Amino acid sequence: MDVAGETRFKRFFRVAAGLNVDESDLTRYQDFVADKVYDMVLIAGARAKANNRDVIQPWDLPITKGLQESMHAFKKLDAEVDSKPILARIAARPPIDLALSDEVDPRLIEVAGGLTLALARCFTIIDPKDTNPGSKAWSRVIRVFNLLL
Numbered sequence: 001m002d003v004a005g006e007t008r009f010k011r012f013f014r015v016a017a018g019l020n021v022d023e024s025d026l027t028r029y030q031d032f033v034a035d036k037v038y039d040m041v042l043i044a045g046a047r048a049k050a051n052n053r054d055v056i057q058p059w060d061l062p063i064t065k066g067l068q069e070s071m072h073a074f075k076k077l078d079a080e081v082d083s084k085p086i087l088a089r090i091a092a093r094p095p096i097d098l099a100l101s102d103e104v105d106p107r108l109i110e111v112a113g114g115l116t117l118a119l120a121r122c123f124t125i126i127d128p129k130d131t132n133p134g135s136k137a138w139s140r141v142i143r144v145f146n147l148l149l
Contacts, residue, residue: 005086012081017120020132028138030090032119033112036149037091040111045098055099058107062149070121071114078113087112119145 009026013019021029044060063071078084091112122141123133130137 008083012083013120016117017124033090036115045096055101057101058103067114070118071110074113074117
């Protein structure tokens with residue numbers, strides 16, 4: 001990620017949840033979003049196959065009510081931060097054996113944004129006093145997401 005992207009990443013976490021993140025958090029964040037988007041595309045692929053389709057449609061993505069709300073909140077917040085270019089790179093089409101419809105790509109960026117916002121806010125739920133999450137906090141938050149996604 002370039003310097004401008006890193007600055008946006010830091011600003012997003014500060015605005016979204018009052019967190020101060022640093023360069024070491026950037027790799028954890030990118031891996032987290034890429035992994036969760038990939039997991040969701042795998043589930044979507046299973047849904048498409050179960051419905052005898054070889055193309056994944058947006059409605060195949062396993063988007064929960066909470067994630068949908070985070071996606072909507074992200075859109076409002078992102079008007080101030082403009083992190084979509086970063087998310088487009090992170091949420092690029094994961095390699096799977098099914099095709100993704102043209103409508104899925106922009107949806108994956110929205111999903112990545114919702115995941116980013118939920119991730120940031122999860123830190124404040126787990127430890128409201130910690131404004132600079134370290135590796136232990138990242139591990140805890142990621143374990144919570146792994147239970148759900």
